Amino acid sequence: MSKVATRFAPSPTGALHIGGVRTALFNWLFSKNQKGTFHLRIEDTDKERSKDEHKIQIIQSLKWLGIEHDGEEYIQSTKINDHINVANELLKNGNAYKCYCSSEEIEEQKKRARQKKLPYIYNRKWRDIPESEAPKDINPVIRFKSKIEGSTVLKDLVQGDVEIDNKTIEDFIILRNDGTPTYNLSATVDDHQMNMTHIIRGDDHKINTFKQMQIYLAMKWDLPKFAHIPLIHTIEGKKLSKRDNASTLEDYSKIGIIPDALRNYLLRLGWSFEDKEIFTLDESIKHFNIEGIGKSPSKLDMSRILSMNEHYIKNIDENDLFNQLAEYCKLYKSEIQSDKKDKIKKSLTFLKNKAKTLEDIFNNGQYIILDEIDFNQDDIKLIDDKAKKVISDFTVQFATVDKLSKETLEPIVNELIKSNSTNFKGVGQPLRIALTGSKFGPGIYDIIISLGKEEVTKRLTNKELS
Numbered sequence: 001m002s003k004v005a006t007r008f009a010p011s012p013t014g015a016l017h018i019g020g021v022r023t024a025l026f027n028w029l030f031s032k033n034q035k036g037t038f039h040l041r042i043e044d045t046d047k048e049r050s051k052d053e054h055k056i057q058i059i060q061s062l063k064w065l066g067i068e069h070d071g072e073e074y075i076q077s078t079k080i081n082d083h084i085n086v087a088n089e090l091l092k093n094g095n096a097y098k099c100y101c102s103s104e105e106i107e108e109q110k111k112r113a114r115q116k117k118l119p120y121i122y123n124r125k126w127r128d129i130p131e132s133e134a135p136k137d138i139n140p141v142i143r144f145k146s147k148i149e150g151s152t153v154l155k156d157l158v159q160g161d162v163e164i165d166n167k168t169i170e171d172f173i174i175l176r177n178d179g180t181p182t183y184n185l186s187a188t189v190d191d192h193q194m195n196m197t198h199i200i201r202g203d204d205h206k207i208n209t210f211k212q213m214q215i216y217l218a219m220k221w222d223l224p225k226f227a228h229i230p231l232i233h234t235i236e237g238k239k240l241s242k243r244d245n246a247s248t249l250e251d252y253s254k255i256g257i258i259p260d261a262l263r264n265y266l267l268r269l270g271w272s273f274e275d276k277e278i279f280t281l282d283e284s285i286k287h288f289n290i291e292g293i294g295k296s297p298s299k300l301d302m303s304r305i306l307s308m309n310e311h312y313i314k315n316i317d318e319n320d321l322f323n324q325l326a327e328y329c330k331l332y333k334s335e336i337q338s339d340k341k342d343k344i345k346k347s348l349t350f351l352k353n354k355a356k357t358l359e360d361i362f363n364n365g366q367y368i369i370l371d372e373i374d375f376n377q378d379d380i381k382l383i384d385d386k387a388k389k390v391i392s393d394f395t396v397q398f399a400t401v402d403k404l405s406k407e408t409l410e411p412i413v414n415e416l417i418k419s420n421s422t423n424f425k426g427v428g429q430p431l432r433i434a435l436t437g438s439k440f441g442p443g444i445y446d447i448i449i450s451l452g453k454e455e456v457t458k459r460l461t462n463k464e465l466s
Helices: 019-031 053-062 076-091 103-115 183-193 205-219 249-254 259-268 281-287 302-313 316-330 336-351 359-369 385-398 406-419 425-434 446-453 453-460
Strands: 005-008 037-042 096-099 141-146 151-156 162-166 172-174 198-202 223-228
Touching: 005 019, 005 198, 019 037, 019 053, 019 198, 019 223, 019 249, 037 053, 053 249, 076 096, 076 141, 076 172, 076 183, 076 205, 076 281, 141 205, 151 205, 151 223, 172 183, 183 205, 198 205, 205 223, 205 385, 249 316, 259 281, 259 302, 316 336, 316 359, 336 359, 336 446, 359 446, 385 406, 385 425, 385 453, 406 425, 406 446, 425 446, 425 453, 446 453
Parallel strands: 005 037, 198 223
Antiparallel strands: 096 141, 141 172, 151 162
8 A cells, every 4th residue: 555645735715714724634643643644735726816825824824733744835736737638638538528518508507407496417418519510619618528327436434435326427627618727627636646545625525526536537547545524513503614703723823722722622523532532742643543533514612612722721831831822922912021021931820720812811911011001991990099098008018028928918918908997809909900900810919929029019109090
């Protein structure tokens, strides 16, 4: 058996869809498990919609998730002549023919199919008409001469044996009337030239597979093995589309999902191994197999993604967590300045406690990250005369503290609770607003310790609180 080779073949016409990311992940993991190779093919033949920035975004997105391809990217548009040559060879050996139907004729066929509520299938008019009878004023398309008799069985590695009546597969176009190849021809030629052994893709490609199998057989090429993955659905059970929220990889990066967490979630979205939920990268590669892929669609559940992300935030090395936070802040928030890094690192232990995303950690820690307090206008209204007295009393007693710890701060807070006839909230809330700008956030002792004595004193005497 040839060395396993898989590929991911996105079109650079937009952001990378989460369904495509999972397909790439499964191909990559399978190739790594089998000690094979994984390749990236950019299907850029749609010149109007294909953009270099989308290509770059696709490559960077996969790299962000830890998926890196072997060798250089395979650029489909550079292989057009090869696709055309194969079409001409199919024409020469009788497996294709020129179709001279006008666009009006094709539209009329489609109209009749709609009226009968049947799927449109080209009527094969020019399949057996001699070219000598062809009209002179029409540029023909080239159609593949599909099988009419019998049936074809696809031995799908996920779905099992799938049989189709051959007459339901139309004589599909392989070259348009402008001489450009179509998807099914180009993809087949590319997969053959790239020596792909396994084609793992969404099960919406199943009909394409039957068409491509016929091209393989007509060219006497070895067939790769096919595996069709069930699609990802929304939590409501509908097919996930690019119009849905959080449908692209960038959507998850922006809200602060950690790559390892998302990769783990996508791995478990339609694949299982025993009852294991959390996989390291090495474990993912070791255990991944096609047999573990389910046959039913999976539902994308944001609450499960957040839960998985929370697990990773709480359990990964804090140096790694800080580096990911710093990169996230640089891309989407405010860059962490060098003089703030140590404070953030030391504070991660409590900043991550209630955080499900990197964005949550930023929100919890922005009182450290930002140079100026951004007071919540509703919260600052809570600083009434009683709250101002609490802040003032605390400031006086705080000046006598040499070493900041819960043990040195707690007696001061308890005394203020007693002298101001209030409770812990009555002391903690005004102090939290004064120090962070919001009534929500980490525990008051953690805030004070993380800021340090000088910064706390500075913030407690802010004129905005007067």
